[in-house]
């Protein structure tokens with residue numbers, strides 16, 4: 001289902017081999033755009049791109065590497081002729097109580113989830129400028145809007161992504177580059193599968209809508225922000241979380 005018009009647009013999506021990134025890639029193609037999926041998962045990434053046909057490509061890309069970033073964005077322009085959008089989606093989510101989190105693990109999570117986003121935006125700026133503007137969508141998290149237990153490195157990185165998005169929005173508006181953050185709540189993907197969440201109404205009482213999200217629901221927000229329909233939207237933080245960060249329901253508070 002095409003929810004927005006992305007015809008003519010070329011978008012790079014990191015961590016697009018599976019999960020939210022793969023759903024976003026599908027939505028870009030459904031909207032008439034073309035997409036370069038990047039990931040460290042080579043077989044899954046190639047398979048995801050192949051399913052999308054000629055409007056998609058895959059390239060192995062580690063978001064912590066400056067050289068990989070340069071190669072990925074140049075490849076997108078070489079294959080498709082331009083760059084209009086960047087979705088910084090790649091991320092890892094594992095965590096510990098703050099007092100048990102190792103410094104090494106904290107650094108690793110921040111390196112991928114936050115430094116990777118910084119390098120991506122920085123590398124994309126000249127190409128987006130040359131394009132006359134564009135849209136950067138950074139996938140933060142509901143954990144970037146609240147203090148969530150067991151997410152020392154992850155939560156800190158997602159708050160960082162939220163802040164970096166604001167800075168990008170303010171600095172890059174003059175170049176016609178919009179920068180926004182999306183904050184998914186609990187969504188069914190390979191990342192959250194180990195938590196044991198189930199799809200379906202009533203299965204997630206912590207969220208006012210009472211259920212976890214599906215990747216297509218996050219993708220719909222991403223492609224809106226990529227599209228010209230969001231032409232006056234920059235520096236925004238869009239929660240797509242079933243109301244989880246809005247507050248607590250009576251049912252949740254009282255258990256009835």
Ligand SMILES: NC(=O)c1ccc[n+]([C@@H]2O[C@H](COP(=O)([O-])OP(=O)(O)OC[C@H]3O[C@@H](n4cnc5c(N)ncnc54)[C@H](O)[C@@H]3O)[C@@H](O)[C@H]2O)c1
Pocket residue numbers: 014015016017018019020021038039040041061062063064089090091092093112139140141142143183184185186187188189190191192
């Ligand atoms: N699923 C959720 O409930 C949820 C909620 C909030 C935010 N998010 C965020 O959404 C994004 C996508 O998560 P997902 O749920 O689809 O998880 P996922 O694990 O299915 O997908 C993440 C992808 O990122 C890739 N990746 C990891 N390290 C990388 C690196 N160094 N370079 C390139 N790619 C790398 C992985 O290989 C994987 O394909 C993440 O940033 C995550 O933090 C997810």
